[in-house]
Amino acid sequence: MDIELYVYDLSKGMARQMSMAFLGIQIDAVYHTSLVFGGIEYMFGAGVQTCYPGTTHHGQPFQRIKLGRTELPLEVILEYLDTLKQTYTAESYDLFAHNCNNFSNDFAMFLVGKGIPAHITSLPETVLRTPFGQMLRPQLDRAMRSVTQASVASPSAVNVQGNVVRSAMSQAASNGYAPPAGKQEKVHPHSSLSLPTFKKLPVTPRTYNNIPPLSKLTGKMGVQADSPAVTDAVTFLTTRQSEGVAEAPIPDLTVIGTFLRDCITTLPPELLFTSYDLFRCLLIDPRVSGFFAEEQDLKTIATMLVHARDVPKDGEGAYQLKLVATQLACNLFTSPLMTSAALAHEDLPAVLVEIATTGLLSQKHTNLRLAAAGLAINIATATNEALMIKDKSSANGKVAPHMLKISTLEQGPAVELAASLAEAIAEEESAEAAKFMAIALARLIYCKKEGEAGDVLELCTAMEAGSAVAAKAEMLTMGREDKQLMKEIGSTLLGSALQ
Numbered sequence: 001m002d003i004e005l006y007v008y009d010l011s012k013g014m015a016r017q018m019s020m021a022f023l024g025i026q027i028d029a030v031y032h033t034s035l036v037f038g039g040i041e042y043m044f045g046a047g048v049q050t051c052y053p054g055t056t057h058h059g060q061p062f063q064r065i066k067l068g069r070t071e072l073p074l075e076v077i078l079e080y081l082d083t084l085k086q087t088y089t090a091e092s093y094d095l096f097a098h099n100c101n102n103f104s105n106d107f108a109m110f111l112v113g114k115g116i117p118a119h120i121t122s123l124p125e126t127v128l129r130t131p132f133g134q135m136l137r138p139q140l141d142r143a144m145r146s147v148t149q150a151s152v153a154s155p156s157a158v159n160v161q162g163n164v165v166r167s168a169m170s171q172a173a174s175n176g177y178a179p180p181a182g183k184q185e186k187v188h189p190h191s192s193l194s195l196p197t198f199k200k201l202p203v204t205p206r207t208y209n210n211i212p213p214l215s216k217l218t219g220k221m222g223v224q225a226d227s228p229a230v231t232d233a234v235t236f237l238t239t240r241q242s243e244g245v246a247e248a249p250i251p252d253l254t255v256i257g258t259f260l261r262d263c264i265t266t267l268p269p270e271l272l273f274t275s276y277d278l279f280r281c282l283l284i285d286p287r288v289s290g291f292f293a294e295e296q297d298l299k300t301i302a303t304m305l306v307h308a309r310d311v312p313k314d315g316e317g318a319y320q321l322k323l324v325a326t327q328l329a330c331n332l333f334t335s336p337l338m339t340s341a342a343l344a345h346e347d348l349p350a351v352l353v354e355i356a357t358t359g360l361l362s363q364k365h366t367n368l369r370l371a372a373a374g375l376a377i378n379i380a381t382a383t384n385e386a387l388m389i390k391d392k393s394s395a396n397g398k399v400a401p402h403m404l405k406i407s408t409l410e411q412g413p414a415v416e417l418a419a420s421l422a423e424a425i426a427e428e429e430s431a432e433a434a435k436f437m438a439i440a441l442a443r444l445i446y447c448k449k450e451g452e453a454g455d456v457l458e459l460c461t462a463m464e465a466g467s468a469v470a471a472k473a474e475m476l477t478m479g480r481e482d483k484q485l486m487k488e489i490g491s492t493l494l495g496s497a498l499q
Contacts, residue, residue, distance in 0.1 A: 001037045001038050001069065001070055001071075002037060002066065002068075002069055003035060003036075003037050003066075003067045003068055003069065003070055003108065003111050003112050004035070004036045004037065004064055004065065004066055004067065005033055005034075005035060005036075005064070005065040005066075005067050005104060005108070005116055006033060006034045006035075006036055006041060006053070006054070006061040006063075006064055007029075007031060007032075007033050007061050007062060007063040007064070007065065007120070008031070008032040008033070008034075008058040008059070008061050008062065009029035009030060009031070009032075009062055010029075010030040010031075010032050010058070010144070010148070011029060011030040015027045015028065015029050015030050016028050016029065023127065023130045024130060025126065025130060027123070027126070027127070029062070030123075031101060031120045031123055032058060032100050032101075032148065033100055033101050033104040033116060033120060034056075034100065034104060035067075035104055035107050035108060035111070036053045037070070037111075038074075039052070039053070040052065040053070041053045041054070041055075041056070042081070042107065043056070043100055043103070043104075044088045044093070044099070044100045044102075044103035044104075045090075045093065045100060045148050046090045046093075047085065047088065047089055047090040048081065048084060048085045048088050048103070065116075065117070067108055067111075067112050067114070067116070068111075068112035068113075068114070069112070070111045070112055072111065077110075077111070080110050081107070083336035084103065084106065084107060084336065084337075086286075086335075086336060087286045087289075087290065087335050087336060087337055088102075088103050088286075089286070091244065091245040091246055092245055092285070092286045092287055093148065093246070094249060094250050094287050095124070095144050095148065096124040096127070096128060096137060096249070096250065097124065097249075097250035097253070097287050097291060098250070098286070098287035098290060099124070099148070100148065101116065101120050101121050101123075102121070102290065104116050105121055106290075106337060128252075137249055138249050188447040190446055190447045190493070191447065193492055193493060194488070194492060195488045195489075195492060195493060196488070197481060197484045197485040197488055198439075198442060198446075198485060198488045198489060198493070201439065201485075203381050203385070205330065205333035205334060205339075205377075205378045205381065205382075206330055206333075206374030206375070206377050206378055206436070207284075207330050207331050207333065207334050207374075208280060208327040208328075208330055208331060208371070209284050209331075211237060211241060211281050211284075212277065212281075214234050214237060214238065217274055217277060217278065218230055218234060218274070218278075220271050220274050221267065221271065221274050221275070222267075222271070224263065224266060224267060224275075227259055228255065229251075229252075229255050229256045229258075229259035229260075230259070230278070232251035232252065232255070232256065233251060233256055233278055233282060235251070236248050236249070236250065236251045236282075237281055237282070240285065245285070248285075250285075250287050250288065250291070253288060253291045253292070256282070257292065257295065257299075257300040259275075260275055260278075260279050260300055260304060261299070261300055261303050261304070263275035264303070264304070264307050268317075269311075269315065269316045269317045269321075270316050270317035270320075271317065272317060272321055273317060273320040273321045273323075273324045273325075276304060276308065276321065276324040276325050276328050277324045277327075277328075279300075279304065279328055280324060280327055280328040280331055283328065283331040283332070283334065283338075284331065284334065286334070286335050289331075289332075289334060289335040289337070289338045290335060290337050290338070292338070293335065293337045293338040293340075293341040293342075294337075294341070297345075298341060298342065298345055298348060301332065301342070301348070302345065302347065302348055302351070304325070304328070305325060305328070305329060305348070305351050305352070305355065306347075306351055308321055308322060308325030308355065309325075309351055309354050309355050309358070313358065313362070319365060319368065322355075322358065322359065322362075322368060323359075323365070323367060323368050323371060325355060326355055326356070326359050326368065326371040326372055326375055327371050329352055329355055329356075329375050330371065330374050330375050330378055332352075332378075333378040333382060339382050343382060343383065349379075349413060350412075350413050352375065352379055353379065353413040353414075353416060353417050354416075355372070355375065356372045356375045356376045356379065356417060356420070357372075357416055357417060357420035358372070359371060359372025359373075359375070360372045360373065360376065360420045360421060360423075360424040360437065361420055361423065361424060363427070366430050366433060369424065369428070369430070369433045369437075370430070370432060370433050370436065373421075373424075373433055373436035373437045373440060374436060376417060376421060376436075376437070376440035376441075377436060377439055377440045377443065379417070379440075380417075380440050380443035380444045381443055384443055384446070384447075384448075414444060414455070414456050415455045415456055415459055417440075417444065418441060418444050418445075418456045418459050418460065418465075419459055419463070421437050421440055421441040421444075421465075422441065422459070422460060422463040422465040422468065423463070424437055425437045425438060425441070425465070425468050425469055425472065426468045428472070429476070430476075431472075431476040431477055431478045431482065434469075434472045434476060434486075435478070435482055435485065435486065438469045438472070438485070438486055438489045438490070439485075439489070441460070441465060441469070441489070441494070442489045442493055442494070444456055445457055445460065445493070445494075446493065460494055465490075465494050466489075466490045466491065466493075466494030466495035467490065467495070468490070469486055469489050469490030469494055470486060470487055470490030470491045470495065471490070472486055472490075473486035473487050473490065
C-alpha cells in the first residue's frame with residue numbers, strides 16, 4: 001500500500017502573514033498532519049481518529065507528500081495501531097509536546113521506516129524558543145483544542161478495516177500475489193498445554209504510578225529543589241493530579257533531562273533517589289515518556305539506569321536508589337513507544353536485566369525483590385510481543401522497519417535472568433514475590449522457538465525450577481487461583497513440558 005502524508009494549515013494562511021510581527025520569526029503554517037492509506041485517513045486529536053480522506057473539518061490538505069510503500073500485513077498494522085491508541089489518548093493531547101504530528105511521525109516510522117519532514121515536527125520547539133510563544137503556551141494549547149480535538153465523521157471500525165483489507169487485497173492481486181494454497185501455520189506445543197490460569201493473565205505491564213507527597217520529596221533535595229526544572233516538574237505533576245491531564249501543559253523536558261543527569265554528581269549519594277523518584281512520576285505521563293523515548297540515544301534514561309546499576313549494593317543510599325531505579329525501569333513499559341526504544345537500544349536491554357537480577361537476589365529487601373520481579377515480567381512480556389509481531393510480519397515475507405531494530409533478549413541476558421529467577425523462587429518467602437517471579441520465568445520460555453529459548457530451557461531443567469515453583473504453592477499462603485497458577489507453571493509448563 002502507498003503511504004501518503006496529508007499536511008494542513010490550521011491557521012488558514014494567517015501564520016505566514018502575521019508570524020513575523022508577533023513572534024519575530026517567519027512561520028509558513030501551523031501544521032496538522034495525518035496519514036492516508038487504503039482509502040482511510042488516520043490522525044490524532046480526540047484520540048486516534050479515522051475518516052475518509054479529506055473529509056475532516058480541516059478541509060483539503062494544502063500538501064500531499066508520498067512517504068513510500070508498505071507491504072506489511074494489515075493484521076500487523078492494525079495491531080500496532082492499537083498499541084499507539086494506548087499512548088495517543090484524548091487526555092494526553094498537548095499542542096506543543098504530544099500532537100498530531102508526533103502521531104504521524106511514529107506511525108510513519110512503523111510503516112515505511114522513516115518519519116515525516118523535520119520542519120513539521122520541529123515547529124513547536126521553534127515557537128517555544130520565542131518569548132511570545134513561551135508566555136502564551138497554556139493559552140494557545142487551550143484555545144486550539146476546539147480545532148485540534150474536534151470530532152470527525154468517522155467510518156465504523158468494521159468499515160475502516162474492511163476498506164483497508166479490500167484495498168490491500170486488490171493492490172496485492174494487481175501485483176500478481178496470491179496467498180500460498182493450503183499453507184498451515186505451525187502451532188507451538190505449548191499451545192496445547194492445559195494452562196487456563198496462566199493464559200488468562202493480563203499482559204499489561206507492572207508499573208508504579210503512585211505520586212508521593214511532592215513537598216516532602218523535593219524537601220530532601222536541598223538547594224536543588226529551587227531549580228526551575230524541579231519547580232516546573234512539581235507544578236506539572238500537581239496540576240495533572242488536581243485538574244487532569246488536559247490542563248497540565250508539558251514543562252521544558254530538555255531542561256528537566258539535563259537536570260536529572262546532572263543530579264548524579266550534584267546530589268549526595270544518600271539523596272540521589274529523590275531525582276529518580278521525580279523522574280519515575282514524570283514517566284507516568286505518555287507525553288513525557290514519548291519525549292524521552294525520542295531523545296538521542298536515550299541519554300537521560302541510559303545515564304541514570306547505568307549509574308544505579310553500578311552503585312555497590314552496600315554503598316551509601318544504595319537500597320533506596322536501587323529500589324526507585326527498578327520502579328523507574330518498570331515505568332519505561334507504560335508506553336509502547338518507550339518500550340520499543342528501550343528494547344532497540346544497544347545497551348539498555350542488558351542493563352535492565354542486570355538491574356532486575358540484582359534486585360531479585362536481594363535477600364534483605366522484599367520490596368526490591370517485588371519491583372525486580374515486576375521488571376522481569378515486563379522484559380519477558382515485551383520481548384515476547386516483539387517476537388510475535390516479527391513472526392507475523394516475516395510469515396508474509398516482510399518485517400516492520402522499526403521491528404528490525406528490536407531483537408529478542410539475547411541468550412546471555414536471558415539465561416542470566418532465568419537463573420536469577422529460579423534461584424530467587426527457591427528462597428522466596430513472600431507469596432506475592434514468588435508468584436511474580438514464576439510468571440516472569442514462564443514468559444521467558446512460553447511458546448518460544450527452540451533457538452530462542454534453548455539455553456533457558458536447559459537451565460530450568462538443571463535447576464529443577466519446575467519443582468521449586470510447584471513447591472511454593474504448598475509452602476506459602478496463597479489464594480486458590482494463585483496456587484493453581486503456580487501449579488500450572490511449575491508442574492505443567494516447567495515440569496512435564498520440559499521433559
